[in-house]
Amino acid sequence: MVKGIGDDCAVLRPPRGQELLVTTDFNLEGIHFRREWHPAETVGHRCLARGLSDIAAMGGEPIAAFLSLALPGDLPQRWVEDFLKGLLRLGRRFGAELAGGDVSTSPGGVLADIIVLGAVPRGRAVLRSGAKPGDRVYVTGALGGAAAVLSRMFAGERGLKARDCPRHFYPEPRVEVGRALREKKLATAMIDVSDGLSVDLAHICEESGVGAEIDAEAIPRERGVDLRFALHGGDDYELIFTARGRVPRAIAGVAVSEIGVITRGRKIVLCGPGGRKELKAEGWQHFSGGS
Amino acid sequence: MVKGIGDDCAVLRPPRGQELLVTTDFNLEGIHFRREWHPAETVGHRCLARGLSDIAAMGGEPIAAFLSLALPGDLPQRWVEDFLKGLLRLGRRFGAELAGGDVSTSPGGVLADIIVLGAVPRGRAVLRSGAKPGDRVYVTGALGGAAAVLSRMFAGERGLKARDCPRHFYPEPRVEVGRALREKKLATAMIDVSDGLSVDLAHICEESGVGAEIDAEAIPRERGVDLRFALHGGDDYELIFTARGRVPRAIAGVAVSEIGVITRGRKIVLCGPGGRKELKAEGWQHFSGGS
Numbered sequence: 001m002v003k004g005i006g007d008d009c010a011v012l013r014p015p016r017g018q019e020l021l022v023t024t025d026f027n028l029e030g031i032h033f034r035r036e037w038h039p040a041e042t043v044g045h046r047c048l049a050r051g052l053s054d055i056a057a058m059g060g061e062p063i064a065a066f067l068s069l070a071l072p073g074d075l076p077q078r079w080v081e082d083f084l085k086g087l088l089r090l091g092r093r094f095g096a097e098l099a100g101g102d103v104s105t106s107p108g109g110v111l112a113d114i115i116v117l118g119a120v121p122r123g124r125a126v127l128r129s130g131a132k133p134g135d136r137v138y139v140t141g142a143l144g145g146a147a148a149v150l151s152r153m154f155a156g157e158r159g160l161k162a163r164d165c166p167r168h169f170y171p172e173p174r175v176e177v178g179r180a181l182r183e184k185k186l187a188t189a190m191i192d193v194s195d196g197l198s199v200d201l202a203h204i205c206e207e208s209g210v211g212a213e214i215d216a217e218a219i220p221r222e223r224g225v226d227l228r229f230a231l232h233g234g235d236d237y238e239l240i241f242t243a244r245g246r247v248p249r250a251i252a253g254v255a256v257s258e259i260g261v262i263t264r265g266r267k268i269v270l271c272g273p274g275g276r277k278e279l280k281a282e283g284w285q286h287f288s289g290g291s
Numbered sequence: 292m293v294k295g296i297g298d299d300c301a302v303l304r305p306p307r308g309q310e311l312l313v314t315t316d317f318n319l320e321g322i323h324f325r326r327e328w329h330p331a332e333t334v335g336h337r338c339l340a341r342g343l344s345d346i347a348a349m350g351g352e353p354i355a356a357f358l359s360l361a362l363p364g365d366l367p368q369r370w371v372e373d374f375l376k377g378l379l380r381l382g383r384r385f386g387a388e389l390a391g392g393d394v395s396t397s398p399g400g401v402l403a404d405i406i407v408l409g410a411v412p413r414g415r416a417v418l419r420s421g422a423k424p425g426d427r428v429y430v431t432g433a434l435g436g437a438a439a440v441l442s443r444m445f446a447g448e449r450g451l452k453a454r455d456c457p458r459h460f461y462p463e464p465r466v467e468v469g470r471a472l473r474e475k476k477l478a479t480a481m482i483d484v485s486d487g488l489s490v491d492l493a494h495i496c497e498e499s500g501v502g503a504e505i506d507a508e509a510i511p512r513e514r515g516v517d518l519r520f521a522l523h524g525g526d527d528y529e530l531i532f533t534a535r536g537r538v539p540r541a542i543a544g545v546a547v548s549e550i551g552v553i554t555r556g557r558k559i560v561l562c563g564p565g566g567r568k569e570l571k572a573e574g575w576q577h578f579s580g581g582s
Contacts, residue, residue, distance in 0.1 A: 002310060008348035008482060009312035011416045014305035019293055021300035024359045024406055030398035057299035068315045068404045107321035113359045113404035115315055125302045191299060
């Protein structure tokens with residue numbers, strides 16, 4: 001960074017020979033989080049995790065973060081401090097220093113827009129569009145955990161401790177995994193699971209002009225989590241990728257599971273003990289009305 | 292642009308030997324605009340103008356824009372189309388293609404965050420911190436016009452036509468002026484007038500560790516506009532800059548007025564027919580309660 005907060009713009013020196021990645025994500029009170037459910041520090045963490053996860057999904061390296069933050073007039077200063085603490089701590093771990101942004105009064109609720117810049121060697125970003133029939137489909141870690149916690153909160157459960165449910169409150173962006181997949185040229189296409197497997201895999205299929213067959217029993221799930229959360233629950237921030245060659249069972253310490261294969265059709269078919277059926281993109285409704 | 296909308300991140304190729312400028316600005320319904328006062332197209336124009344103006348204030352060249360947009364469920368599709376029309380038209384004029392962003396449901400009102408990326412040759416960004424005692428202070432165009440229109444709306448005037456009040460509804464970011472000042476190495480410090488002369492000049496003084504003496508009668512005003520709007524009214528998006536050498540009276544077709552001098556003190560003093568008094572940063576309250 002040449003010049004950070006305190007001028008009209010931040011000034012950055014882009015890494016030589018690299019392309020720049022840019023992602024923006026809203027984190028709005030009442031839509032993406034609730035102040036009564038989410039401690040401020042976890043809101044800050046989750047906010048930046050969304051952006052870092054997008055950089056991870058391109059095989060990129062985070063270089064800086066920017067935050068537009070609108071605050072209600074009656075928000076305690078402490079809330080803002082804790083929010084920033086969660087955000088900055090995650091940023092430090094991944095080399096995404098807060099380099100600028102905007103602060104405004106909010107017309108209602110806490111409104112945050114996180115912008116993350118990343119870098120990737122020229123022509124090497126892993127896009128959604130590179131999957132070919134015959135490629136295998138993989139997913140990192142385990143799915144459904146974040147949505148399962150959310151559904152408990154929607155069901156009225158209170159007093160959930162953030163540290164007991166890290167999947168939901170402290171999601172871990174898979175930056176090292178994404179980078180390793182890009183470096184080893186293993187992934188032909190990649191996306192992060194922000195809206196749910198059914199939605200995000202559909203994005204890969206649409207952009208690549210292919211379909212997929214997924215083995216329901218092969219989808220790695222958080223312990224005790226219902227299949228529908230693993231299929232349609234968002235906010236896990238794992239990576240879905242496709243690959244042609246041999247893929248190790250763990251990358252950068254994170255388990256990698258083969259869950260299916262890319263097909264010539266345009267549909268995503270789910271194969272399970274009950275037979276085969278089309279997997280429709282149901283997606284995750286965030287907080288707009290339940291699971 | 293290598294890859295725009297439709298992947299986890301946009302992929303950009305930064306111009307060789309250049310540094311990158313990044314600015315983000317919230318444009319929130321009820322704070323920065325009102326749907327009943329501002330036609331959608333002008334909201335889109337003003338939204339991007341804010342970001343472009345920040346790039347101008349560094350002497351930069353816009354390269355891409357990103358938009359995070361949250362929309363109420365009952366917003367007419369037409370509103371969004373007109374908003375984007377205004378934004379995209381301005382972007383085309385200044386080479387700031389919309390390269391990505393985020394779309395979300397809004398918990399209340401239209402919420403937009405505009406991110407503009409720009410480029411400037413290495414080490415050549417015009418910062419706020421370069422003003423030295425003896426430098427002259429200049430302002431482009433004329434001040435107070437945007438705030439004067441706003442005050443008429445606050446006073447209850449309805450039916451103002453956007454095309455009759457371009458100062459407020461279609462502000463013109465001074466990108467060519469900023470670039471020319473940087474290329475000719477004329478400006479020692481620069482900022483855009485987004486919050487009002489009294490606030491924005493104070494930023495230059497703070498960052499440069501200097502004061503200023505301003506001649507009230509030399510401040511260029513929109514015709515018929517009260518001095519207080521020119522001193523404290525925001526959203527004009529003119530440039531304030533300081534310079535040591537000879538400065539032409541017009542740059543890129545825009546008038547340039549000398550309004551004062553940088554001093555060793557830390558105060559900003561306003562000199563007028565009524566004598567000398569300290570100019571306090573009053574700033575502009577946007578829509579949070581009137582002028």
